[in-house]
Amino acid sequence: MVGSHPQVSAGDINSGSIAEPTPSIRGSPNTSSDIGGDSVRLSMHLHSASIASTQESTLPNPCKILIVGDSITQGHEGDHTWRYRLWQWLRSNATSHDFTFVGPYTGTDSPPAPMPPQPPRLGSDEPQKPEDSESVVKADGRYAADVPADFQGNHFSGWGWQLGQAKGMIRDVVNAYKPDIVLTLLGFNDIGWGFCEASEVLNRMRDFIQEARAAKPDITLLVGNIPQRRYMNGRQDLLENTNEFNQQLPRLLDAMRSDSSPLHAVKVAQCYSCTPDGCPAGYDGLHPNVLGEFEIARAFSLTLHEHFGIGDKALEVPSPREMPQRPRHVPTKVVATGAPMGVTVTWDAVFGARGYDVRNRMQGKDRWEVAQAQSNRFDTTFTVAGVAWEYQVRTNNGDGDNDKSEWSPVSTAVARRDTAPPPQNIQTFSKDLGIRVTWSPVGGDWEVDRYAVTVLDQDTPGAIIICYGFRGTEATLHGLRNGHCYSVFVGTWAFVNGISVGGLPAQASSVTPGEIFGGR
Structure with missing residues (x-):
């Protein structure tokens, strides 16, 4: 998950243009028309008797919250996101604080559009960025269908973001939105895709904190450590650097403590059920599923409750029996047709689908071959003309069998081949x-x-x-x-x-x- 960051200039801040979605940074359509601008307010009722005995400081009232992160924080279309789970907890704990989520983006990452097979890039072109990379933040994805309209969910997060990028943007964003508290969960991509050593990521975190304070000297920061992911072959460095960063982060924050600018670590890795040996909290070995959303939100709620007395108690993760389930509908209108490069299969996109499994076989054969598609299109290109192919499609929302739908009915097409011969x-x-x-x-x-x-x-x-x-x-x-x-x-x-x-x-x-x- 690497990506170039969107440009946020001082001119944009002064003109106020950053507060409005641009053509390439669109707000989520899942918003309420009576919510003003770029924030969403929640009214809460504080019971002084329930304040934790470990409370060290207080938050202003009203209080603006800026959440900064990467794909783990922004989420995919159809997700609730841990941001929403935290918002639920804040609202249900009903303190007298008026909390406002602020930031230039409101939506999740939208799914890719269906595309025909593309020619390979020319050898003289610039190297391609990894699949998760985004030079422009896609923020027009919708939240889960049951997320209420009064959750606008403003944030400053994007797929592929690194601390190395965020540290150069945070001063302008803090200047623009004047948050009282920043919740940040960054660093995985610096190690995972940037191949940074833990020491470099710690330096970037130090710079991030300093830049936020330069814009607002009394700002409060809650810094999440880096969650582990299920082990990737050949990436022992990812495991070791994540462990080293998490071990050293408390020392860095201790060294940067300030009476005027509270700074606290958030033990995300300890709350998140994701380790090199397995990841029940992630749908792909890293990104949060429903369980993971609750666990990350709980980590931040623990720090807010223990150090600032927010809420009657920290967020409680639902039991397996009470855990909400993500819909997994069977794809409909699956149509296979002959195409210049072979066969093209399309179907109606399933809202919230994280991907699809497409199984195919030559007509008359017993064995199916299963492939994956990220959008609602699949192409068979390694075929000669005249071969009849059969297809079925199912929604695939994650690693487990319970994350997959049933297969669609079979669709059949005869391959074409209207292409040039090889040299x-x-x-x-x-x-x-x-x-x-x-x-x-x-x-x-x-x-x-x-x-x-x-x-x-x-x-x-x-x-x-x-x-x-x-x-x-x-x-x-x-x-x-x-x-x-x-x-x-x-x-x-x-x-x-x-x-x-x-x-x-x-x-x-x-x-x-x-x-x-x-x-x-």
């Missing part, structure tokens, strides 16, 4: 830490867009397929492993009725970088 005379050559591939141009009347060069490391189990586009008849790939044998394929993308479509590739001779001789 001929493909040759491969070894280079130091790379390979060179040449081919002859495709003849005929084809309007070639680009050629796709695909390589796969045969000597690395679970290796990722690498595919780049090239214009011309030659490609050089760098950054490969000497001594590893690579399979090489070359295909043609050409324009058909104005749309670039990819043809089936041809396999070239395998090649091993670092060898004196060329292809083999």
Whole structure:
């Protein structure tokens, strides 16, 4: 989850434009028309007798809360989010404080739009960002259907955000919204996708705190530690740096304590049921499901209750029997049709679906192959014309069987193939830490867009397929492993009725970088 941050300039702050959603940062449609501007107020009734004995300070009344985070905090369309669970707790505990959630965004992350297969990026293009990366925050996703309209849910969170970005924005945002208290849950992406050491993330947290205080010297900050995720093969560094950060965070906060600016750690990792061995609180090994939302909200409620006397008691996580269930409807209107690259399958999007399973097989076969789709479209492209395919789709909201719907009825289509042939005379050559591939141009009347060069490391189990586009008849790939044998394929993308479509590739001779001789 890495991403470039949206630009927040002093000019934007002074003009007040940050308070209004821009065309690329849209507010959630799940809002109430009688809620003013960029905040939502909750009235609460405080019972002085219930204030915790450990209370160290008080919050102003009224009180503005700014919640800063990444995807764990923003949530996906159809989520309640832990922000909402905290809001529920604040409202139900009914203190005399008027709490206002502030921030430039109101919605969750919306699902991706269905797209046809795209040509591979050109080798000269800038490197692609990870899947979770967003250069512009998508904040037009709706909350769960039962979230009341008076929850506008303002926040300052986005998928892929890192502390490294937030520390450069927080001063302007605090200047704009004047929060009395900041609740932050950041740092996972700095380690997970930024490959930062724990010491660097701690430095970024220090800068974040200093920048917030520079904008408002009396601001209160509640800093969440980093939750663990289910173990990822090859990412022992993620486990170790998360542990190190969480061990050192209390020392950093102790060193930065100020009488005028209260600063407290929030033990999110200790409350969140997610470890390298398993993650019942996350639907994908990290991001919170319904249980996880309650657990993160509880962590922040504990700190608010213990240190500020907010609420009669901390939020209580519902029992398994009382835990709300996320809807998992069976996809409808599943239609498979022949397409220029094979078969296209579409269906009506299921609100709140985190993804879909699509199973397919050639007609007459017994065995199904299961693939995943993030939007309500799936394409079978590795097929010849004339083959009949069968499909079924189900909603997939997470890891467990209880997170999946039943399968849709079978839909059938016959594949087409209206694409250019692969090039001929493909040759491969070894280079130091790379390979060179040449081919002859495709003849005929084809309007070639680009050629796709695909390589796969045969000597690395679970290796990722690498595919780049090239214009011309030659490609050089760098950054490969000497001594590893690579399979090489070359295909043609050409324009058909104005749309670039990819043809089936041809396999070239395998090649091993670092060898004196060329292809083999």
